[in-house]
Amino acid sequence: MHINSDQHFSKIAQELSVRESQVRATVEMLDEGATVPFISRYRKEKTGSLDEVAVAAIRDRIHQLRELDKRKESILKSLTDMEKLTDELEAKVLAAETMTELEDIYLPYKPKRRTRATIAREKGLEPLANKIFEEEVIDLKSLASDFIDSEKGVESIDEALSGARDIIAEWINEDQETRSQVREIFNESGHFKARVIPGKEEEGQKYKDYFEWDEPINTAPSHRVLALRRAEKEMIIFLDSSPDDELAIHSLESKYVKAQNEVEDQVALAVKDSYKRLLKPSMETEVRMTSKKKADEEAIRVFAENLKQLLLAPPLGERNVLAIDPGFRTGCKVVVLNSQGKLLKNTTVFPTGSAHQKVVAENELKQLCSQYDVNAVAIGNGTASRETEAFVKSLGLPKHVLVVMVNESGASIYSASDVAREEFPDYDVTVRGAVSIGRRLQDPLAELVKIDPKSIGVGQYQHDVDQGMLKEGLDDVVVSCVNGVGVELNSASKELLTYVSGLGPQLAKNIVAYRDENGPFASRKDLMKVPRLGAKAYEQAAGFLRIRNARNPLDASAVHPERYSLVEKMAKDRNCSIKDLMGDVGVRNQISLKDYVNGEVGLPTLQDIMDELSKPGRDPREKFEAFSFEEGINEIEDLKIGMKLPGIVTNITNFGCFVDVGVHQDGLVHVSHLADKFVSNPAEIVSVQQKVTVTVTEVDVPRRRIALSMKSNPFGEDRKAKANKPKKKTTNRDNRREEDAGGDLQQKLSQLKGKFKM
Known part of the structure; x- marks a missing residue:
């Protein structure tokens, strides 16, 4: 088999609206081991200034096409071994543009387990099936009786006809055009239909919206697809993913049943059997996989964008920080970090304890701030955070000392990780957690790369999506952010260096070991002295590494x-x-x-x-600005409808965004309440870590749910909308669908006839 790479380059160029020469140059560099950040930043002349998004798209698409090529090679080899390969079949295989099309071509030849059609062939019924399918029969019963053979297990005319129908059903199922036709019906007319499993109503309350649900598959948003699948997996609902059976069967009968007689009646029975027993289960599995993949891609896209915004959050910078991991019963874990994030001191205080404990805590915190010239106090936003924040603000610290609430999502994951144990072998998880909180304030990017991205909590249904695809997508984001900001070679952790273009875990480890043994790097050239770091890795990494105060000032630049x-x-x-x-x-x-x-x-x-x-070595991130929640609003019970509060965006989904208003429970701003205008994409209005002002519109204390609005007049507009809303019809959705089914079915059939020339 000969695959012309030029065809791939041309195809990708057309799909991405770029020149073929740009695709060719990019693929050649990728094949030579160049990274996406390096290509987009330092090889603009070769790529025609393609950005990271375009380079990554070319990388992913050439990988898909090469995987398709591998499958074609495998199929052609299999067909050759079976002595089934013809010039025409080879041409069809080579011309297939998708895996689905390729597998449809291969299906009739694909080795399969023993089927009903296989058994019927063993009984010698294929000639009968041929005559029925090709409408060559005059006297059906007379012909079928010729195939009665007790030795082969055919005892009657009915058994002979049943076996023939099994063979015809398999032919219909394996016909490429038919599968394409049914696939189109599933894609265009398929519905997700869910109903609660009897007895699961109370257990599945969080899925209450889906207890009686019907929605077109092709318009279902990703978060709903994943929610429906999760509810099904947890055995809360039954979920069907198919079109109207009558519509699909009629479309097949229009193709295969040409008249009304006893022969065509057999074909009609085979059509119905083929659809219900073979085509429908196959296509339902396929449409579920397709819709799941689409939902995964969208969820990962949202997660990746959120992660990027979180990683690129403004850093406080190189300042001395006192960090507090709050707690009631066990007290607050306190650490002091120098401007480089090094742990200088740790202790425990009880600012919410007895009067004596409060006095001790006040004196100790004041002393630490003075002794270590603290520039900021970082407080984790977990349990007791608001009480701890109020206590710190009451200490009368110097005005230049910032008091900042820090999102601690994933800090517990880090504190129990091998990375944390290696860095702080002599300290317990509580101290490590406080260190992570302080370092997040100093430099969010440098600290968050130590945590598995999906543990940071800025996605939707991240545990339900394809984990391999998720890892690839999030790793791309981390690599982009790290290389976009640049890394200080003499202070970066092994984890941060791992994401630098051309390095990876082993070279990052070698760099840190060399630095520990020989002292700080004096120049970028010294990187070549690091064991196993060769010319290629140096070329890929050097531009993204910075050396402050190096002999050559360019070493501090990009x-x-x-x-x-x-x-x-x-x-x-x-x-x-x-x-x-x-x-x-x-x-x-x-x-x-x-x-x-x-x-x-x-x-x-x-x-x-x-x-x-x-602007040599300039940090592209925005300038840090401190943020404070509303004083006196510490718990969900403190919220009242109509309150206007400052908040910070913690997560963005397709249906809105979540905002922390300082009550240990994020509130939801639904997409319909993000602005006074219509919003289709929440990411166009808000970003993670953005400071916003919200209005409380609903508080459900038992369910721990808060509804918020960013509209200028949420209540007034809601009332106006209600007044203008048309009255609800008495018939429910299912009844309306049944009333319209006849007309809808005929309309859809007409459309399908035009499309497939029935």
Whole structure:
């Protein structure tokens, strides 16, 4: 088999609306081991300035097409071994554009277990099936009687006809065009129909909305698909995923049944059997897989976008921090971290305990803040957080000391992990958790990379989606964020270095070991001294690593070492040093970039270099701003309908966003309440960690549910909407569907006849 790679390049170029040369260059570099961040940042001339999204899309699509090629090779080999391969069949296999199409072509030849049709063939009934299917029969009973054979197990005319129908049913099921036709019906007219399993009403209260549910499969949003599947898995509901059986059977009869006689009656029976016994279960499985994959992709996309926003949250920066992991009974775990995140001190205080304990806590916290010149107090947002926050704010600390509530999702996962045990072998999980809270304030990205992304809690149904696909998607986000921000080589953890382009776990470990043994890196070139770090890894990683106060100022920038000589030439041409070039905008303005274009370097890279020289090593994240919740609102019971409160967005889904208003339970701003205008995508209105003002519209204390609104006048508009809402019909949805079924069915059949030329 010969697969032309040019066809793949052309196909991808067409799908992504880019040039074929861009796809070819990108795939060649990927095949050579280049990473997505490196290609998009340092090889713009080769790719035509494709960004990370486009490069990743090319990577994923070429992988899919190559997997399709592998399957084609396997199928062709199987057909050859079975001596079934013809030129026509080979051409069909090679022309297949999807796995589904390919498997449909292979299905009639695919080795299968012993079926009813197999048994019927063994009884010699295939000639009878042929004559019936090809309408060659004049006297059906007379012909069928010729196939009665006790030795073969055919005792009667009915048994002969039944076996023939089994063979016809299998032919219909294995016909590529028929499967495509039924697949189209499932995709366009299939419905998710759910009903509660009797006796599961109380146990499945959280799925109450789905106790009697009917929704088109092709319009069901991802979160609902995953919720329905979870409810089914937990055995709360029965779930059907198919179109109207009558619609599907009629469409097949229009294709196979051409007249009304006893022969065609046999074909009609075979059609019905084929659909119900073979096609429907197969297509239902397929449509479930397809809808699940689509739902997974959307859920992962939402999760990835949320994760990106969380990882790129503004850092406090290199400041001394006192971090508190709050608690009532066991007290608050307190740690002090220096500006590099190193643990200096740990203790436990009881600010919510007895009067004596409060006095001790007050004195100790004040002393620690003074002794270690603390710039900020980070308080985890878990149990006792609001009480602890109020206590700290009452201490009368200097005005420059910020008091900040920090989202501690996943901190417990980190504190019990191998990473935490390796870093702090002599401390228990409570101390490690407090350290994680403090470091999250200093640099969210550097700390959160130590935690499995799906444990951070910014997704929807993350445990229900394909875990391999989820890991790939989230790893891409972490890699993009880490390399986009850049990593300080002399202070980065092994976990952070792991995500740097071209490195990975082993080289990251080797870098840290070399640094511990030899001291800080003086230049990027010293990386080449690290065991097993060769020229390729250096090329991929160097531009994303920073060395503050290095001898060469370019080592602190995103300028790649391969372009140092170019910058040196620019400085020499201006008769100045590289430092002068970086520090004097007037000097840079004298440079004509066109003068430095050559065979390898074009204007895109030159412009990147000039941008970097003007702001070397600049952190692309926004500036940190402190945030405070409303004082006196600490528990869900404190909330009243109509309250306007400050909050912070913690998670975004397709149906809205969740906002923390400081009561240990996030509230939901439904997509219909995100703005005064219509909103189709919540991510266009809000982002994770965004500070917002919300209005409380509903509080359900027993169920721990809070409804919030970001509309300027949520209640007024709701009343107006209710007034204008048409009166509800007395017939329910199912009754209306039954009343309209005849007309709908005929309309759908007409559409299908036009599409498939019945």
